[in-house]
Amino acid sequence: MMGCTFFVKYLDINQKNHYLCANFFKKCPTPMKEITINGLTFEPYISSEEIAKQVERVAAQVKRDCVTESPIFVCVLKGAFMFAADLYRAIDMPGSEIAFIRYKSYSGTESTGQMNKILGLNDDVAGREVIIIEDIVDTGLTAQALRSDIEAMNPMSVKMATLLFKPASLKHGKVPEYVGFEIPPKFIIGYGLDLDEKVRGLKEIYVLKKED
Numbered sequence: 001m002m003g004c005t006f007f008v009k010y011l012d013i014n015q016k017n018h019y020l021c022a023n024f025f026k027k028c029p030t031p032m033k034e035i036t037i038n039g040l041t042f043e044p045y046i047s048s049e050e051i052a053k054q055v056e057r058v059a060a061q062v063k064r065d066c067v068t069e070s071p072i073f074v075c076v077l078k079g080a081f082m083f084a085a086d087l088y089r090a091i092d093m094p095g096s097e098i099a100f101i102r103y104k105s106y107s108g109t110e111s112t113g114q115m116n117k118i119l120g121l122n123d124d125v126a127g128r129e130v131i132i133i134e135d136i137v138d139t140g141l142t143a144q145a146l147r148s149d150i151e152a153m154n155p156m157s158v159k160m161a162t163l164l165f166k167p168a169s170l171k172h173g174k175v176p177e178y179v180g181f182e183i184p185p186k187f188i189i190g191y192g193l194d195l196d197e198k199v200r201g202l203k204e205i206y207v208l209k210k211e212d
């Protein structure tokens with residue numbers, strides 16, 4: 001396959017010939033390979049290019065629906081940190097704020113059914129438009145707890161933007177207002193999502209491979 005970096009001949013304003021080593025930011029997809037972590041094998045599922053496309057789409061929807069110029073975005077740590085960083089930059093509203101909260105309900109590859117509130121929200125959200133940023137909504141337990149805790153703080157409104165949503169697993173609360181990808185009830189990792197705190201830094205998303 002042809003490399004991404006190549007030489008381009010062009011004329012500048014003085015009509016002199018120059019050779020420029022240019023990288024046209026052509027998409028050079030890094031080949032995604034299977035990875036094994038903690039004895040489990042994961043296969044490629046969503047590329048970084050597809051993620052970036054959906055982040056842009058969700059950002060445009062969120063921005064379009066905002067009724068005030070100073071919404072507060074609440075990033076749910078740890079899993080949503082990467083999505084929140086990309087989404088928040090794409091939304092690009094100078095009057096907005098970002099805050100952080102940490103709830104935990106997962107251990108290994110399954111929900112424990114219990115909610116651990118590790119870091120609460122200290123920011124004043126009363127009377128404000130709140131948009132919760134989640135990595136993934138699975139059973140909906142975390143999303144429901146987050147919404148009801150924030151609603152108790154008298155905001156103007158509460159909505160949720162999640163990168164991933166497993167509709168078939170939803171048992172609690174409502175469908176998120178903004179969804180990047182709807183996926184089947186499979187365990188995934190990467191782009192912020194972990195397996196026992198590991199692999200959050202992967203640029204792409206991987207799915208747990210079924211045993212043959």
Ligand code: IMP
Binds near residue numbers: 106137138139186
């Ligand atoms: P829920 O409370 O069952 O909806 O689960 C939500 C939380 O569990 C998410 O915010 C994630 O932190 C974690 N989680 C759910 N599904 C997955 C997954 O497939 N991979 C990694 N973490 C997950």
Ligand code: MG
Binds near residue numbers: 076080134136142
């Ligand atoms: Mg989460």
